[in-house]
Amino acid sequence: MAEGVLEIDRISKRYGSTVALQDMAFTVRAGELFGFVGSNGAGKTTTMRIVLGVLAADSGEVRWGGQPVGFETRRRIGYMPEERGLYPKMKVLDQLVYLAELHGMPANQALRSAETWVARLGLRDRRDDEVQKLSLGNQQRVQLAAALVHEPEVLVLDEPFSGLDPVAVDVMSEVLREQAAAGVPVVFSSHQLDLVERLCHRIGIVRNGQMVACGTVDDLRTGGGTRLVVDVPNARPGWTDGLPGVTVVSVDGTRSVLELAAGGDDQAVLNAALATGPVREFSRHQPSLTELFRNVVTQESGDKAV
Incomplete structure:
Protein backbone atom coordinates (compact mmCIF):
# COMPACT_ATOMS: atom_id res chain seq x y z
CA MET A 1 0.00 0.00 0.00
CA ARG A 221 -26.81 0.28 -3.32
CA THR A 222 -25.54 -1.60 -6.37
CA GLY A 223 -25.04 -4.69 -4.23
CA GLY A 224 -28.77 -5.00 -3.58
CA GLY A 225 -31.77 -5.43 -5.82
CA THR A 226 -33.63 -2.60 -7.52
CA ARG A 227 -36.57 -1.11 -5.67
CA LEU A 228 -39.56 0.38 -7.44
CA VAL A 229 -42.21 2.69 -6.03
CA VAL A 230 -45.58 2.18 -7.71
CA ASP A 231 -48.82 4.03 -6.95
CA VAL A 232 -51.84 2.34 -8.56
CA PRO A 233 -55.13 3.64 -7.09
CA ASN A 234 -57.40 1.05 -8.74
CA ALA A 235 -55.25 -2.03 -8.20
CA ARG A 236 -56.56 -4.96 -6.21
CA PRO A 237 -54.46 -6.68 -3.54
CA GLY A 238 -52.03 -9.16 -5.08
CA TRP A 239 -51.76 -7.35 -8.41
CA THR A 240 -48.04 -8.26 -8.53
CA ASP A 241 -48.69 -11.99 -8.04
CA GLY A 242 -47.08 -13.99 -10.81
CA LEU A 243 -44.53 -11.35 -11.75
CA PRO A 244 -41.14 -13.17 -11.79
CA GLY A 245 -38.45 -11.77 -9.49
CA VAL A 246 -40.77 -9.28 -7.78
CA THR A 247 -41.16 -9.09 -3.98
CA VAL A 248 -43.52 -6.71 -2.19
CA VAL A 249 -41.50 -4.82 0.43
CA SER A 250 -44.26 -2.61 1.79
CA VAL A 251 -47.73 -1.30 0.99
CA ASP A 252 -49.08 2.07 2.12
CA GLY A 253 -52.60 2.58 0.80
CA THR A 254 -52.33 2.48 -2.99
CA ARG A 255 -48.54 2.93 -2.96
CA SER A 256 -46.27 -0.12 -3.01
CA VAL A 257 -42.51 -0.54 -2.71
CA LEU A 258 -41.34 -3.53 -4.73
CA GLU A 259 -38.00 -5.35 -4.76
CA LEU A 260 -36.88 -6.37 -8.23
CA ALA A 261 -34.35 -9.20 -8.34
CA ALA A 262 -31.15 -8.80 -10.34
CA GLY A 263 -31.99 -9.14 -14.01
CA GLY A 264 -35.69 -8.52 -13.36
CA ASP A 265 -37.81 -6.67 -15.92
CA ASP A 266 -39.17 -3.33 -14.67
CA GLN A 267 -41.18 -2.97 -17.88
CA ALA A 268 -43.16 -6.09 -16.98
CA VAL A 269 -44.00 -4.45 -13.64
CA LEU A 270 -45.05 -1.25 -15.43
CA ASN A 271 -47.28 -3.20 -17.83
CA ALA A 272 -48.91 -5.02 -14.91
CA ALA A 273 -49.47 -1.68 -13.14
CA LEU A 274 -51.03 -0.11 -16.26
CA ALA A 275 -53.33 -3.11 -16.60
CA THR A 276 -54.95 -2.12 -13.29
CA GLY A 277 -55.83 1.39 -14.50
CA PRO A 278 -54.11 4.78 -13.99
CA VAL A 279 -50.55 4.84 -12.57
CA ARG A 280 -49.85 7.90 -10.42
CA GLU A 281 -46.22 7.04 -9.69
CA PHE A 282 -43.63 4.67 -11.09
CA SER A 283 -40.06 5.35 -10.00
CA ARG A 284 -36.87 3.74 -8.85
CA HIS A 285 -36.19 4.08 -5.13
CA GLN A 286 -32.67 4.95 -3.97
CA PRO A 287 -32.28 3.44 -0.48
CA SER A 288 -30.68 5.61 2.20
CA LEU A 289 -27.74 4.40 4.25
CA THR A 290 -30.18 3.74 7.09
CA GLU A 291 -32.14 1.35 4.87
CA LEU A 292 -28.97 -0.31 3.58
CA PHE A 293 -27.71 -0.72 7.13
CA ARG A 294 -31.02 -2.19 8.28
CA ASN A 295 -30.97 -4.68 5.40
CA VAL A 296 -27.47 -5.83 6.36
CA VAL A 297 -27.96 -6.11 10.12
CA THR A 298 -31.30 -7.89 9.85
CA GLN A 299 -29.43 -10.74 8.17
CA GLU A 300 -27.55 -11.17 11.48
CA SER A 301 -27.38 -14.58 13.05
CA GLY A 302 -25.43 -16.31 15.77
CA ASP A 303 -23.69 -14.76 18.79
CA LYS A 304 -23.22 -11.02 19.02
CA ALA A 305 -19.74 -9.52 19.15
CA VAL A 306 -18.57 -7.06 21.78
Whole structure:
Protein backbone atom coordinates (compact mmCIF):
# COMPACT_ATOMS: atom_id res chain seq x y z
CA MET A 1 0.00 0.00 0.00
CA ALA A 2 1.09 3.57 -0.65
CA GLU A 3 2.33 5.88 2.05
CA GLY A 4 -0.47 7.64 3.91
CA VAL A 5 -2.80 4.62 4.06
CA LEU A 6 -4.07 3.10 7.31
CA GLU A 7 -4.48 -0.66 6.89
CA ILE A 8 -6.39 -2.93 9.24
CA ASP A 9 -5.32 -6.35 8.03
CA ARG A 10 -7.41 -9.32 9.23
CA ILE A 11 -7.28 -8.56 12.94
CA SER A 12 -9.05 -10.94 15.30
CA LYS A 13 -9.82 -10.75 19.02
CA ARG A 14 -11.47 -13.19 21.43
CA TYR A 15 -12.50 -12.95 25.05
CA GLY A 16 -12.70 -16.58 26.10
CA SER A 17 -15.36 -18.15 23.90
CA THR A 18 -16.71 -14.77 22.75
CA VAL A 19 -15.54 -13.60 19.33
CA ALA A 20 -15.10 -9.83 19.36
CA LEU A 21 -13.41 -9.52 15.96
CA GLN A 22 -12.89 -12.06 13.22
CA ASP A 23 -10.56 -11.17 10.33
CA MET A 24 -11.54 -7.49 10.42
CA ALA A 25 -10.02 -5.84 7.35
CA PHE A 26 -10.32 -2.46 5.66
CA THR A 27 -8.17 0.48 4.58
CA VAL A 28 -8.50 4.24 5.01
CA ARG A 29 -6.71 6.23 2.34
CA ALA A 30 -4.99 9.58 2.66
CA GLY A 31 -7.59 12.35 2.52
CA GLU A 32 -10.51 9.96 2.97
CA LEU A 33 -13.40 10.16 5.43
CA PHE A 34 -14.31 6.57 6.29
CA GLY A 35 -17.52 5.87 8.21
CA PHE A 36 -17.43 2.84 10.49
CA VAL A 37 -20.97 1.74 11.39
CA GLY A 38 -22.60 -1.18 13.12
CA SER A 39 -24.99 -2.11 15.91
CA ASN A 40 -23.95 -1.79 19.54
CA GLY A 41 -21.49 -4.59 20.28
CA ALA A 42 -20.54 -5.14 16.62
CA GLY A 43 -16.80 -4.62 17.22
CA LYS A 44 -16.19 -0.99 16.24
CA THR A 45 -14.65 0.20 19.51
CA THR A 46 -12.57 -2.96 19.84
CA THR A 47 -11.13 -2.32 16.38
CA MET A 48 -10.27 1.28 17.24
CA ARG A 49 -8.63 0.29 20.51
CA ILE A 50 -6.45 -2.21 18.69
CA VAL A 51 -5.42 0.47 16.17
CA LEU A 52 -4.35 2.66 19.11
CA GLY A 53 -2.59 -0.16 20.96
CA VAL A 54 -4.99 0.01 23.91
CA LEU A 55 -5.80 -3.63 23.17
CA ALA A 56 -3.63 -6.26 21.51
CA ALA A 57 -5.03 -8.28 18.63
CA ASP A 58 -4.83 -12.08 18.81
CA SER A 59 -3.86 -12.10 15.14
CA GLY A 60 -3.58 -9.75 12.19
CA GLU A 61 -1.77 -6.43 11.87
CA VAL A 62 -2.37 -2.69 11.75
CA ARG A 63 -0.11 -0.73 9.36
CA TRP A 64 0.41 2.94 8.61
CA GLY A 65 2.27 3.87 5.46
CA GLY A 66 3.11 0.21 4.91
CA GLN A 67 4.78 -0.23 8.31
CA PRO A 68 3.39 -1.95 11.42
CA VAL A 69 1.94 0.56 13.87
CA GLY A 70 4.17 0.91 16.95
CA PHE A 71 4.68 3.40 19.77
CA GLU A 72 6.20 6.16 17.63
CA THR A 73 3.52 5.77 14.99
CA ARG A 74 0.75 5.95 17.57
CA ARG A 75 2.07 9.31 18.78
CA ARG A 76 1.11 10.62 15.33
CA ILE A 77 -2.49 9.36 15.59
CA GLY A 78 -5.28 11.55 16.91
CA TYR A 79 -7.72 9.46 18.93
CA MET A 80 -11.10 10.44 20.33
CA PRO A 81 -12.61 7.74 22.57
CA GLU A 82 -16.37 7.37 22.98
CA GLU A 83 -16.05 7.66 26.74
CA ARG A 84 -14.48 10.85 28.11
CA GLY A 85 -10.68 10.65 28.14
CA LEU A 86 -10.04 14.03 29.79
CA TYR A 87 -8.81 15.13 33.22
CA PRO A 88 -12.00 16.56 34.78
CA LYS A 89 -10.32 19.01 37.18
CA MET A 90 -7.77 20.35 34.70
CA LYS A 91 -8.43 23.60 32.83
CA VAL A 92 -9.25 23.34 29.12
CA LEU A 93 -6.23 25.18 27.70
CA ASP A 94 -3.75 23.69 30.18
CA GLN A 95 -5.00 20.23 29.34
CA LEU A 96 -4.62 20.69 25.59
CA VAL A 97 -1.09 22.05 25.98
CA TYR A 98 -0.18 19.12 28.23
CA LEU A 99 -1.56 16.55 25.78
CA ALA A 100 0.24 18.17 22.85
CA GLU A 101 3.52 18.02 24.78
CA LEU A 102 2.89 14.35 25.60
CA HIS A 103 2.81 13.74 21.84
CA GLY A 104 6.21 15.37 21.48
CA MET A 105 5.34 18.98 20.63
CA PRO A 106 7.66 21.73 21.96
CA ALA A 107 5.99 23.91 24.62
CA ASN A 108 5.61 27.04 22.48
CA GLN A 109 4.19 25.12 19.55
CA ALA A 110 1.85 23.23 21.88
CA LEU A 111 0.49 26.49 23.30
CA ARG A 112 -0.07 27.98 19.83
CA SER A 113 -1.84 24.85 18.64
CA ALA A 114 -4.02 24.68 21.76
CA GLU A 115 -5.02 28.35 21.34
CA THR A 116 -5.87 27.70 17.70
CA TRP A 117 -8.16 24.77 18.44
CA VAL A 118 -9.81 26.47 21.42
CA ALA A 119 -10.78 29.32 19.09
CA ARG A 120 -11.69 27.06 16.14
CA LEU A 121 -14.08 24.96 18.21
CA GLY A 122 -15.80 27.87 19.95
CA LEU A 123 -14.20 27.36 23.37
CA ARG A 124 -12.35 30.65 23.74
CA ASP A 125 -14.58 31.81 26.60
CA ARG A 126 -14.15 28.45 28.40
CA ARG A 127 -10.39 28.11 28.00
CA ASP A 128 -9.76 28.64 31.76
CA ASP A 129 -12.66 26.47 32.96
CA GLU A 130 -12.23 23.02 34.43
CA VAL A 131 -13.48 20.35 32.06
CA GLN A 132 -15.91 18.99 34.65
CA LYS A 133 -17.72 22.36 34.68
CA LEU A 134 -18.47 22.24 30.96
CA SER A 135 -21.63 20.95 29.33
CA LEU A 136 -21.40 17.51 27.73
CA GLY A 137 -21.37 19.12 24.28
CA ASN A 138 -18.47 21.40 25.18
CA GLN A 139 -16.61 18.48 26.73
CA GLN A 140 -17.02 16.73 23.40
CA ARG A 141 -15.50 19.76 21.66
CA VAL A 142 -12.53 19.66 24.03
CA GLN A 143 -12.18 15.93 23.33
CA LEU A 144 -11.95 16.68 19.61
CA ALA A 145 -9.40 19.44 20.26
CA ALA A 146 -7.36 16.93 22.26
CA ALA A 147 -7.34 14.58 19.25
CA LEU A 148 -6.19 17.38 16.93
CA VAL A 149 -3.88 19.52 19.02
CA HIS A 150 -0.68 17.62 18.17
CA GLU A 151 -1.32 17.86 14.41
CA PRO A 152 -1.92 14.13 13.86
CA GLU A 153 -1.31 12.31 10.61
CA VAL A 154 -4.27 9.95 11.17
CA LEU A 155 -7.58 10.54 12.98
CA VAL A 156 -9.53 7.74 14.71
CA LEU A 157 -12.75 9.00 16.30
CA ASP A 158 -15.26 6.90 18.24
CA GLU A 159 -18.75 8.49 18.16
CA PRO A 160 -17.44 12.08 17.80
CA PHE A 161 -20.93 13.53 17.22
CA SER A 162 -22.49 12.07 20.37
CA GLY A 163 -24.21 14.71 22.51
CA LEU A 164 -23.61 17.61 20.12
CA ASP A 165 -26.23 20.21 19.21
CA PRO A 166 -26.82 20.97 15.49
CA VAL A 167 -24.43 23.95 15.47
CA ALA A 168 -21.66 21.88 17.05
CA VAL A 169 -22.35 19.05 14.56
CA ASP A 170 -21.80 21.51 11.72
CA VAL A 171 -18.52 22.71 13.27
CA MET A 172 -17.32 19.15 13.85
CA SER A 173 -18.27 18.15 10.30
CA GLU A 174 -16.37 21.07 8.81
CA VAL A 175 -13.27 20.28 10.87
CA LEU A 176 -13.29 16.66 9.69
CA ARG A 177 -13.69 17.76 6.08
CA GLU A 178 -10.76 20.15 6.50
CA GLN A 179 -8.58 17.41 7.94
CA ALA A 180 -9.40 15.07 5.07
CA ALA A 181 -8.77 17.85 2.54
CA ALA A 182 -5.32 18.27 4.10
CA GLY A 183 -4.58 14.60 3.34
CA VAL A 184 -5.33 13.08 6.76
CA PRO A 185 -7.06 9.66 6.74
CA VAL A 186 -10.12 10.00 9.01
CA VAL A 187 -12.07 7.03 10.35
CA PHE A 188 -15.00 7.57 12.68
CA SER A 189 -17.89 5.57 14.05
CA SER A 190 -21.39 6.96 14.45
CA HIS A 191 -24.98 5.86 14.87
CA GLN A 192 -26.13 9.00 13.02
CA LEU A 193 -26.30 7.34 9.64
CA ASP A 194 -27.66 10.35 7.77
CA LEU A 195 -24.56 12.25 8.88
CA VAL A 196 -22.25 9.40 7.87
CA GLU A 197 -23.92 9.24 4.45
CA ARG A 198 -23.49 12.98 3.96
CA LEU A 199 -19.86 13.19 5.12
CA CYS A 200 -18.07 10.01 4.15
CA HIS A 201 -16.33 8.96 0.98
CA ARG A 202 -16.65 5.28 1.92
CA ILE A 203 -18.52 3.35 4.58
CA GLY A 204 -17.89 0.02 6.28
CA ILE A 205 -20.73 -1.90 7.93
CA VAL A 206 -19.70 -4.22 10.75
CA ARG A 207 -21.71 -7.18 12.05
CA ASN A 208 -20.61 -9.72 14.63
CA GLY A 209 -17.00 -8.55 14.50
CA GLN A 210 -16.71 -8.83 10.73
CA MET A 211 -16.78 -6.30 7.90
CA VAL A 212 -19.83 -7.38 5.92
CA ALA A 213 -20.16 -4.47 3.47
CA CYS A 214 -17.70 -1.77 2.43
CA GLY A 215 -17.73 0.90 -0.26
CA THR A 216 -19.40 4.13 -1.29
CA VAL A 217 -23.14 4.44 -0.72
CA ASP A 218 -23.61 3.94 -4.47
CA ASP A 219 -21.49 0.76 -4.26
CA LEU A 220 -23.65 -0.54 -1.42
CA ARG A 221 -26.81 0.28 -3.32
CA THR A 222 -25.54 -1.60 -6.37
CA GLY A 223 -25.04 -4.69 -4.23
CA GLY A 224 -28.77 -5.00 -3.58
CA GLY A 225 -31.77 -5.43 -5.82
CA THR A 226 -33.63 -2.60 -7.52
CA ARG A 227 -36.57 -1.11 -5.67
CA LEU A 228 -39.56 0.38 -7.44
CA VAL A 229 -42.21 2.69 -6.03
CA VAL A 230 -45.58 2.18 -7.71
CA ASP A 231 -48.82 4.03 -6.95
CA VAL A 232 -51.84 2.34 -8.56
CA PRO A 233 -55.13 3.64 -7.09
CA ASN A 234 -57.40 1.05 -8.74
CA ALA A 235 -55.25 -2.03 -8.20
CA ARG A 236 -56.56 -4.96 -6.21
CA PRO A 237 -54.46 -6.68 -3.54
CA GLY A 238 -52.03 -9.16 -5.08
CA TRP A 239 -51.76 -7.35 -8.41
CA THR A 240 -48.04 -8.26 -8.53
CA ASP A 241 -48.69 -11.99 -8.04
CA GLY A 242 -47.08 -13.99 -10.81
CA LEU A 243 -44.53 -11.35 -11.75
CA PRO A 244 -41.14 -13.17 -11.79
CA GLY A 245 -38.45 -11.77 -9.49
CA VAL A 246 -40.77 -9.28 -7.78
CA THR A 247 -41.16 -9.09 -3.98
CA VAL A 248 -43.52 -6.71 -2.19
CA VAL A 249 -41.50 -4.82 0.43
CA SER A 250 -44.26 -2.61 1.79
CA VAL A 251 -47.73 -1.30 0.99
CA ASP A 252 -49.08 2.07 2.12
CA GLY A 253 -52.60 2.58 0.80
CA THR A 254 -52.33 2.48 -2.99
CA ARG A 255 -48.54 2.93 -2.96
CA SER A 256 -46.27 -0.12 -3.01
CA VAL A 257 -42.51 -0.54 -2.71
CA LEU A 258 -41.34 -3.53 -4.73
CA GLU A 259 -38.00 -5.35 -4.76
CA LEU A 260 -36.88 -6.37 -8.23
CA ALA A 261 -34.35 -9.20 -8.34
CA ALA A 262 -31.15 -8.80 -10.34
CA GLY A 263 -31.99 -9.14 -14.01
CA GLY A 264 -35.69 -8.52 -13.36
CA ASP A 265 -37.81 -6.67 -15.92
CA ASP A 266 -39.17 -3.33 -14.67
CA GLN A 267 -41.18 -2.97 -17.88
CA ALA A 268 -43.16 -6.09 -16.98
CA VAL A 269 -44.00 -4.45 -13.64
CA LEU A 270 -45.05 -1.25 -15.43
CA ASN A 271 -47.28 -3.20 -17.83
CA ALA A 272 -48.91 -5.02 -14.91
CA ALA A 273 -49.47 -1.68 -13.14
CA LEU A 274 -51.03 -0.11 -16.26
CA ALA A 275 -53.33 -3.11 -16.60
CA THR A 276 -54.95 -2.12 -13.29
CA GLY A 277 -55.83 1.39 -14.50
CA PRO A 278 -54.11 4.78 -13.99
CA VAL A 279 -50.55 4.84 -12.57
CA ARG A 280 -49.85 7.90 -10.42
CA GLU A 281 -46.22 7.04 -9.69
CA PHE A 282 -43.63 4.67 -11.09
CA SER A 283 -40.06 5.35 -10.00
CA ARG A 284 -36.87 3.74 -8.85
CA HIS A 285 -36.19 4.08 -5.13
CA GLN A 286 -32.67 4.95 -3.97
CA PRO A 287 -32.28 3.44 -0.48
CA SER A 288 -30.68 5.61 2.20
CA LEU A 289 -27.74 4.40 4.25
CA THR A 290 -30.18 3.74 7.09
CA GLU A 291 -32.14 1.35 4.87
CA LEU A 292 -28.97 -0.31 3.58
CA PHE A 293 -27.71 -0.72 7.13
CA ARG A 294 -31.02 -2.19 8.28
CA ASN A 295 -30.97 -4.68 5.40
CA VAL A 296 -27.47 -5.83 6.36
CA VAL A 297 -27.96 -6.11 10.12
CA THR A 298 -31.30 -7.89 9.85
CA GLN A 299 -29.43 -10.74 8.17
CA GLU A 300 -27.55 -11.17 11.48
CA SER A 301 -27.38 -14.58 13.05
CA GLY A 302 -25.43 -16.31 15.77
CA ASP A 303 -23.69 -14.76 18.79
CA LYS A 304 -23.22 -11.02 19.02
CA ALA A 305 -19.74 -9.52 19.15
CA VAL A 306 -18.57 -7.06 21.78
